[in-house]
Amino acid sequence: MQPGRAIIQFRHCGKDVYCFRVPDLCPACHGPLSFRNLDEAPISIATPLVHGHQQQCVFLLRPTLGTFLRDYDGNADLHVGITNTHGIVYNYNEQGVQRDEVGWEQSISIPLLQPNMFGLMDQWDKYLEEFSATDDWSPSRYEEHRHNCYTYALTFINYILTAEGKHQLDKDEFTEKFVVPRTRRASKYITLYRAIEEGGFYVIDRLDSDTNLL
Template sequence: MRPISIVHQDPCLTVFKHCSKDTVVICMGSPASCPLCDGELKDWMFSFRQIFAPWKTSESCPCTIVIRPTNGRFLQDYTGVEDLHIGIADSDGQVLHYDDNGIKRDTFWPECLPVWSQPDADLLTYGSGSIPDTQRCRWNNTLTLHTLSWRIDNHAYNEQVRNCFDFALGFVRALITETEPFGNKEMFTSEVILPKIQRLLRFLELYKKVCSTARSWIIQDTKDM
């Protein structure tokens, strides 16, 4: 097998088929030959895809609800059981979040997973360039009022009933006033957050499998992809 050249600095996997219809090769970078048969990949561009890490900087996913590990980072420290912290990215990617010290505003989160945006804007797919000014203004204005109401309320932080999750979900409810989008935290978790986390964990599983091999590639059945 010819050497693999890394073409993307962020965590990224290349998935392609070549000489077997029932298996795919998963590797990092762009291989010049198939690791199974050592054949030259002349037409590999027609049968490959890249899987990028699902986390982003908050600056690249404005006007979204975002989560991150409470401690550490996704790639190095997250296995699916560690605590997560949730925040609200404004139109500039600054993140407002709540903990036992009150409401905080961070200039940005360097690594976070966007989990929710306004239903009428596919911001998680198309990014900040697709956000109309009216939606940016509505998001920011609602966030300002929601933050103010929490500060006026001035109840103490409580791990069960007044935490970062309650702060974020309260904002979602304030933003979508025409309907009750999520009845409780369990519904928001199961319908919104868990599918994103499952996708993230799947990426981490594949990425770590590839990294753990000396050859930097693995074989996977197509039915498992």
């Protein structure tokens, strides 16, 4: 299971064309492809999904059931977790804290550390393990709507922020600032990805084109 291929976008005959590889002929007009300027030339749009087990010290989201590319419909429940420095995903469910080494290969990632925060990264695994070992995250404490995977992840984030002397985030603030922009972009990518998989390409009139399609 992979995070998905990059999508190629180019402009031709008044259309925006999206595909996985540049064809010999334009899918819209069936004529030979030629690009008059850089504005029309193919560009690669990277997938917003990542292999979660290759990420260090990040907040991850994935569908509770299935994968983003195959199963996600925009309304399905999401499961969240925090990676340690080895890509093991700590997450909380009705069985307590899980330490997953597989299963997060298609995830949305939100980095939690700045690149220069080496001191905190050195202590990250220790903090995450100690935090996860407390009684707060025992199986008996789990409640689907009030004490769940999101509560676990956000409480750990605030635990780190407090240790660093920084402002804590409530659920609404963290969701709106960090989660919503990434899930919105991922939803657009998934819709486009499926359309290309089904038809080989996706074409839209430039006059009607949403410049924020991805």
